Amino acid sequence: MNPDLDRLHPYPFEKLAELKAGAEPPVDRKHIPLSIGEPRHAPPAIVLDTLREALPQIARYPATKGEPALREAMAGWLTRRFRLGDGLLDPETNVLPVAGTREALFAIAQAVVDRDTGDQPPVVLMPNPFYQIYEGAALLAGAEPYYYPTLPGNGFLPDFDAIPETIWQRAQLLYVCSPGNPSGAVIDAPRYRDLLARARRHDVVVAADECYSEIYFDEHEPPTGLLEVAGERGGETPFENVIVFHSLSKRSNLPGLRSGLVAGDAALLKRFLRYRTYQGCALPLPTQLASITAWNDEDHVRANRGFYREKFDAVLDILEPVAGIDVRRPDAGFYLWAGVNGDERDFARRLFVEQNVTVLPGRFLSREADGVNPGAGFVRMALVAELDDCVEAAERIRAMLY
Incomplete structure (x- = not known):
């Protein structure tokens, strides 16, 4: 067996199950899970219609690179959404479909990291708290994770200047998540520019997880994306050492479709395609055709944002005045990253036992x-x-704290 498997930590939901073990919630209240970020809104009907009509295409082998029409739809959406110049993003070289961004976020480390670095292992940088796939990807690539904190004193944003120079010198890959999971904080253009300048000096690949970018509250101020900042450079290789990840799971309420995209550095994606061809993760043709419909439609995405806006308004009205919990509207995304008094694990277990509501303790998503x-x-x-x-x-949380 690969010895690096023994370096993997238990997944957050394994820890949560252990925390809840033996607990008996009230039987007269249905369980309300707020722990898992799985969209529950209805999938768009136009996508389901396309999927049904495309089912006979399941008889064909799909190409790992995807159908040209799918790459064109993805490149078109990225160009519109992030205001890229015409022709800046080539569907032939700058975009690839992936089977959901989870597998691609893991796979990119396996493709990028060079283990042969001498006495010290290579470094993969990641935010802290973080999506645990980043850490697992680094460990199984033979790298050393470096956790850069995203703290409330800095608006839950990373301070890339605080990362030691010795770490930058060993770094090969940096994961960044914006809007952040779990805080919802959005990295702005100046901070992205500083990151890109530093990463290029040290020849570090920047992998931007932007899966929550389409859930935000002001229709006139969508979150900044790394591609639009990288594209400011112009020239022949504006996306050098840059790769971004987007998904239909959150944007279009299609987590079970397992469909997303990676885009950016053409040279990097050329080699990543070779890796993925051997990995065997091509999207079935019905999935590709349904994805084309989803990427080409914005009406369902705007409606989806409206549903989240309504929920945040209602929940914050209930919880903001409550002592014992500190909540604020995030910049984007669908998480509330709530401060609580004392050990958050005790809070989570008590909430389950008394109110049959499940939340995820913060230290299950982070490392010391x-x-x-x-x-x-x-x-x-x-x-x-x-x-x-x-x-x-929210009303049950309020009742527990009063």
Whole structure:
């Protein structure tokens, strides 16, 4: 067996199950899970219609690179959404379909990291708290994870200047998540420019997880994307050492479709395509055709944002005045990253036992680094359920704390 498998940590939901073991919630209250970020809104009907009509295409082998029409739809959406210049993003070289971004976020480390670095292992940098796939990808690529904190004093944004020069010198890959999971903080253009300048000096690939970019509250201020900042450079290789990840799971309420995209550095994607061809993760043709419909339609995405906006308004009205929990509207995304008094694990277990509501303790999403665990004292609440359930959960939290 690969010895690096023994380096993997238990997944957050394994820890959550252990925390809840033996607990008996009230039987007269239905369970309301706020722990898992699985969209619960209805998938768009136009996508389901396309999927049904395309089912006979399941008889054909799909290409790993995807159908040209799919890459064109993806490149078109990225160009419109991030205001890229005409022709800046080539569907032939700058875009690839992936079977959901989870597998691609893992696979990119296996393709990028060079283990043969001498006495010290290569470094993969990642935010802390973080999506645990980043850490697992680094460990199984033979790299050393470096956890850069995203703390409340800095608006839950990363401070790339605080990363030691010795770490930058060993770094090969940096994961960044914006809007952030779990905080919802959005990295702005100046901070992205500084990151790109530093990464290029050290020849570090920047992998931007932007899966929550289409859930935001002001229709006139969508979150900044790394591609639009990288594209400012112009020239023949504006996306050098840059790769971004987008998904239909959150944007279009299609988590079970397992469809997303990677885009950016053409030279990197050429080699990544070779890796993925051997990995065997081509999207079935019905999935590709349904994805074309989804990427080409914005009406369902705007409606989806409206549902989340309504839920955040209602939940914040209930919880903001409550002592014992500190909540704020995030910049984007569908999580509330709520501060609580005391050990957040005790809060989560008590909430389950007394109110049959499940939230995720923050330290299950983070690691202690330099004596600080940035997840301690926080719980993550995913407002993915229907409005009535989110309101009911907020009222139960309020009842527990009064």
